[in-house]
Amino acid sequence: MATKSGYLFGSTSQSDPARAAKRPSHEAADPAHPDDPVIPDIVIRRLPIYLRALDSFIIHGIASVNSEELASAIGVTAAQIRRDLSYFGRFGKQGKGYDIQLLTGEIHRILRLDRSWSVALVGYGNLGQAIVHYGGFVPTTFSIDAIFDRNETVGQVVNGITVHDSADITPVVSELGIRIGIIAVPEVSAQKIADQLVAGGVSAILTYAPIVIKAPDHVTVREVDPIGAMQSMTYYIEE
Amino acid sequence: MATKSGYLFGSTSQSDPARAAKRPSHEAADPAHPDDPVIPDIVIRRLPIYLRALDSFIIHGIASVNSEELASAIGVTAAQIRRDLSYFGRFGKQGKGYDIQLLTGEIHRILRLDRSWSVALVGYGNLGQAIVHYGGFVPTTFSIDAIFDRNETVGQVVNGITVHDSADITPVVSELGIRIGIIAVPEVSAQKIADQLVAGGVSAILTYAPIVIKAPDHVTVREVDPIGAMQSMTYYIEE
DNA sequence: GGCTGTGAAGCATTTCACAGCG
DNA sequence: CGCTGTGAAATGCTTCACAGCC
Numbered sequence: 001m002a003t004k005s006g007y008l009f010g011s012t013s014q015s016d017p018a019r020a021a022k023r024p025s026h027e028a029a030d031p032a033h034p035d036d037p038v039i040p041d042i043v044i045r046r047l048p049i050y051l052r053a054l055d056s057f058i059i060h061g062i063a064s065v066n067s068e069e070l071a072s073a074i075g076v077t078a079a080q081i082r083r084d085l086s087y088f089g090r091f092g093k094q095g096k097g098y099d100i101q102l103l104t105g106e107i108h109r110i111l112r113l114d115r116s117w118s119v120a121l122v123g124y125g126n127l128g129q130a131i132v133h134y135g136g137f138v139p140t141t142f143s144i145d146a147i148f149d150r151n152e153t154v155g156q157v158v159n160g161i162t163v164h165d166s167a168d169i170t171p172v173v174s175e176l177g178i179r180i181g182i183i184a185v186p187e188v189s190a191q192k193i194a195d196q197l198v199a200g201g202v203s204a205i206l207t208y209a210p211i212v213i214k215a216p217d218h219v220t221v222r223e224v225d226p227i228g229a230m231q232s233m234t235y236y237i238e239e
Numbered sequence: 240m241a242t243k244s245g246y247l248f249g250s251t252s253q254s255d256p257a258r259a260a261k262r263p264s265h266e267a268a269d270p271a272h273p274d275d276p277v278i279p280d281i282v283i284r285r286l287p288i289y290l291r292a293l294d295s296f297i298i299h300g301i302a303s304v305n306s307e308e309l310a311s312a313i314g315v316t317a318a319q320i321r322r323d324l325s326y327f328g329r330f331g332k333q334g335k336g337y338d339i340q341l342l343t344g345e346i347h348r349i350l351r352l353d354r355s356w357s358v359a360l361v362g363y364g365n366l367g368q369a370i371v372h373y374g375g376f377v378p379t380t381f382s383i384d385a386i387f388d389r390n391e392t393v394g395q396v397v398n399g400i401t402v403h404d405s406a407d408i409t410p411v412v413s414e415l416g417i418r419i420g421i422i423a424v425p426e427v428s429a430q431k432i433a434d435q436l437v438a439g440g441v442s443a444i445l446t447y448a449p450i451v452i453k454a455p456d457h458v459t460v461r462e463v464d465p466i467g468a469m470q471s472m473t474y475y476i477e478e
Numbered sequence: 479g480g481c482t483g484t485g486a487a488g489c490a491t492t493t494c495a496c497a498g499c500g
Numbered sequence: 501c502g503c504t505g506t507g508a509a510a511t512g513c514t515t516c517a518c519a520g521c522c
Contacts, residue, residue, distance in 0.1 A: 040512075040513070042512090047474075048470040052450065066481060066482085075451050075453070077514075078481095085482095085483090093482075094480075094481050094483085095479070096480080096481070097482085111474050112473045126368070126369045131465075134365060134366065142466075182465075186374075204469070212314050218477065220476075224464075224465050224468065225463075228287035228288060230356075230443070230461075231350055231352055231379070232284045232287055232461070234352060235351060236442070237351065237459075238442065282491090316492075316493070319491090319492065321503090321504060321506085322491090322492075322493085324504095329504080331504050332499085332503085333500050333504045334499075334500050334502045335502080335504090336502090
């Protein structure tokens with residue numbers, strides 16, 4: 001359905017602009033929470049950051065934090081944290097703060113990270129291989145269950161799964177019921193790959209290709225754009 | 240000095256929150272353009288996207304576009320493009336639109352991409368290697384001129400440059416006059432690496448480590464966070 | 479007493495809509 | 501006549517500030 005925020009395109013993501021009527025639309029597709037007061041996408045994108053900070057507190061053996069402490073760990077204001085969380089419920093205790101274990105659980109539930117998600121990776125070149133072997137995926141709830149590419153890598157077995165030909169994206173993704181796709185192919189083929197993923201039933205796409213991926217409204221697209229990030233930082237470098 | 244926008248942390252970046260007084264502060268450091276009416280960081284972060292779209296038009300042999308065409312190629316509104324560009328000058332022609340060659344040149348100048356920038360890469364594991372071998376860097380104005388790591392990779396020669404020991408970041412970066420650093424090391428060492436880079440004179444940091452990097456105000460930090468992007472997309476996946 | 483949750487206020491960004499130039 | 505550039509309006513997000521619960 002509709003979309004969210006739109007200040008910039010998010011850390012990623014994009015889409016059509018003034019499509020229907022308003023909503024600058026981009027990155028986000030409609031929430032699977034039609035009833036909610038429509039939570040800003042910006043808030044949704046901050047939740048993973050809160051999660052990381054909470055993890056860090058847990059590791060340090062801390063059991064509860066107040067909004068002030070959490071805020072300074074992340075680099076935002078305490079009011080923002082309280083406001084963000086208030087969109088979803090009342091997780092704190094006056095005079096106390098937030099129980100970290102509890103809050104972590106709530107955020108996981110909100111983001112639907114309290115289950116595991118199958119992911120399809122398209123493109124098994126340098127980047128794709130780095131993604132597969134990246135340890136950072138392990139502690140998360142995502143598991144790469146299908147890999148696609150063309151050329152010689154097809155047929156190769158990685159982590160127990162066979163690299164399929166990109167031509168089979170739609171049927172394989174559909175068969176496996178995969179809802180998340182990662183695009184790690186060159187720009188020229190990115191849009192086509194996205195279309196195939198969508199046709200296979202994917203509704204969330206993370207793309208590393210530096211182009212604006214067009215997708216239906218119900219598909220969320222986020223873009224990882226290190227080059228763009230660098231190109232915008234040079235603006236601020238003082239000589 | 241100060242900072243920019245702050246809606247989320249940008250596609251990346253972050254920093255302290257209510258540091259001085261207001262400005263949510265984050266990602267951006269003061270512009271090297273103290274006189275300008277202070278351009279929103281969000282606008283700066285969109286310029287690389289405009290650049291990509293313009294490139295694509297050039298490749299297709301198109302010489303000029305109006306705001307409407309450019310907008311629909313990117314997925315934003317025409318008004319936004321006109322407003323964004325108006326922060327920097329008047330690059331269009333009424334009744335005509337924008338000359339692509341000219342506009343590309345102007346944006347390059349604005350972002351200071353009309354020169355080449357030396358970059359230091361810290362971390363030469365899977366990710367670091369993928370970054371070095373990533374073709375996407377070639378057509379840009381960035382060149383990795385120093386690589387750092389620990390362990391066995393030290394001393395190895397890559398693309399003509401030797402992998403230095405991370406202990407030497409500060410002196411080497413300083414010696415080479417490098418102003419941009421890329422952090423591709425595990426979370427635990429990321430902050431320390433950032434400190435070393437800053438001590439060496441770096442004022443723009445692109446980090447792949449999923450933690451909030453603290454840096455002085457004059458340093459711009461942008462974060463690439465694929466895991467966070469995925470964790471926030473699951474919110475929208477409809478069953 | 480401390481700290482959350484939240485109206486209301488304050489800002490920032492986007493969009494409208496149109497005067498006016500080429 | 502088309503399309504830019506831009507006041508002014510609209511929208512959206514963040515921060516203030518405080519009532520009220522633990």
